[in-house]
Amino acid sequence: MSRSGEQIEALRRAMAREVAPSSDFDLNPETILPAGRKLRPAGVLAAFIPGDDGLELLLTKRSSRLKHHPGQIAFPGGKVDPVDDGPTDAALREAREEVGLPGSAVEIIGTTAPHETVTGFLVTPVFGIVRDTFTPIPEPGEVAEIFRVPFDHVTDPARYSIQGRRWRGQRRLYYTVPYGPYYIWGATARMLRSLTQRLME
Template sequence: MKADAATLDRISQALKTARAPSSDFDLNDDAHLIAGIKTRPAGVLCALQDVGGTLQVILTVRSSALKHHPGQIAFPGGKQEDSDADVIAAALREAREEIGLPSEIVEVLGCLPPHQTVTSFQVTPVVARVHGDFIVRPEPGEVAEVFRVPLAHVLDSGAYSVQSRAWRGTMRHYFTVPWGPYYIWGATARMLRELAEAVE
């Protein structure tokens, strides 16, 4: 079995194991606030693509004009619309709209537990394999850039660190997993770490 095939099998098996939800509050003192927050469902696509024989994770740099998380690094995805059957359908639709990823070449492997953000979204990370290549078409209004990070990097728990910054008058702690010039942090880093922990 090829190394990447073995990795995909490990991921598929890991996604079948029940895990507790995560949140932006995990590393902070206000976790007790989660119960009182009304959230909106959303789906993001953690798409794994074979590039030159190495599995890569597709990520985006969000447009600086967006209301939520402008300029940050994120998975393609967004809130679930009434027309979406579920959060998986939402993730696939958003990936098609945001980066031009055709749903027919995407094989869903499973989902990580939901992640609650400080912006009141209940985000379900949908982990999937991309079969073949496609023409990346960033949606100008939402995506400033599309790039890839080696899956091996984000599966390495040693690549993560906890940092902090001021947000709305208080210090917030969060995970980071930088890659080259890309500062991957916050909810995206937390969900990637959840994947790493599940596979480990």
């Protein structure tokens, strides 16, 4: 079996394991969340592309002009709209809009427990394998760059570290998994770390 094939099988096994929901507040248990808060459902696509040296994860660098999370590294994805049939459908629609990835080219292999973000979203990570070739096309005004990260990098627990910064008057801790010039942190890194934990079980 090829390296990509081995990694795909590992992902399939990981998707079958139960995992607790995650949150941007995991490392900040002293944070008091408002009672009765309403979270908006969203879906993101962790799309892995098979290559000669193994799978590569497709990620984006958000435009610096965006109101929310400008310049940050993110999965393609977004909030569930009325036209979507749940988070998976939203993740596929957004991937088509943001990076030009047709939904028909993606084999969905599973989802993990949702992740709560500091911006009030309940994000379902959707994992898929890109089975057809496609030309990445960044959505003007929203995506500044599209790039790939090796599977072995984002699933290596030694690559992760905990860092912090001031946020709303308090020091907030978060996970990071940098790759070259790309500073992968926050919700994206936390969801990838959850995957890494699943793969290790």
